[in-house]
Amino acid sequence: MGGWTDYAKQVEQAGADAIECNIYAIPSNPDVVAAEIERDYIEIVKAVKSAVKIPVAVKLSPFFTNMANVAKRLDEAGANALVLFNRFYQPDIDLDELEVQPNVLLSTPQALRLPLTWIGILYGRIRANLAATSGVHGPEDVIKLLMVGADVTMLCSTLLRNGINHLQFIEEGVVRWMERHEYDSVQQMKGSMSQLRCPDPSAFERAQYMKAVKGVQHVMVTNREAWRILTGD
Helix, strand or coil, X not given: CHHHHHHHHHHHHCCCCCEEEECCCCCCXXXXXXXXXXXXXXXXXXXXXXXXXXCEEEEECCCCCCHHHXXXXXHHCCCCEEEECCXXXXXXXXXXXXXXXXXXXXXXXXXXXXXXXXXXXXXXXXXXXXXXXXXXXXXXXXXXXXXXXXXXXXXXXXXXHHCCCHHHHHHHHHHHHHHHCCCCCHHHXXXXXXXXXXXXXXXXXXXXXXXXXXXXXXXXXXXXXXXXXXXXX
């Protein structure tokens, strides 16, 4: 743990207001059990928290057997915030050179669904703040994440694509939406669509899979019917 605590102290001494522990690791040893991996995360957080006085956030991957339990244990270990989620940069293969090479892909708005799901589930169940990252590209994305309970929304890919002025576009879009829907503050909307407050809590879980599939089937049937009317078949 020396590396984690040494760097954490240096960052604090340099004047940082908070630290994000980006625990970026891909377990590839088939003999290492899940409990051991989770224990490492907890021990890292405890060590860093004991070494500094400033708040400590933990950036996580979603690949845990029980994400809710890991979040709860990190909260109990003293994490001030959870950043959901880390994006592993998966390699590609160069077919000309026959080499495995890194291939950085910017996020798309579709990546929003994973942090949206888990922030909506965790909101109100842990004390740590919840920060959303991945898939935040426009004002609608920010609004959705705030409504499921996010304290912070983070973005990067959209700024690389659209420039730093895109921040103003997003902020103005959020303000316009709030005015149109008569929200006086972000706090008023925060968590209003979380699992705790949702009329149908199971909508956050896989139990809704069949309903979603039936919705797709309905769209396909409707499109076929429209095509039949247009073509006279």
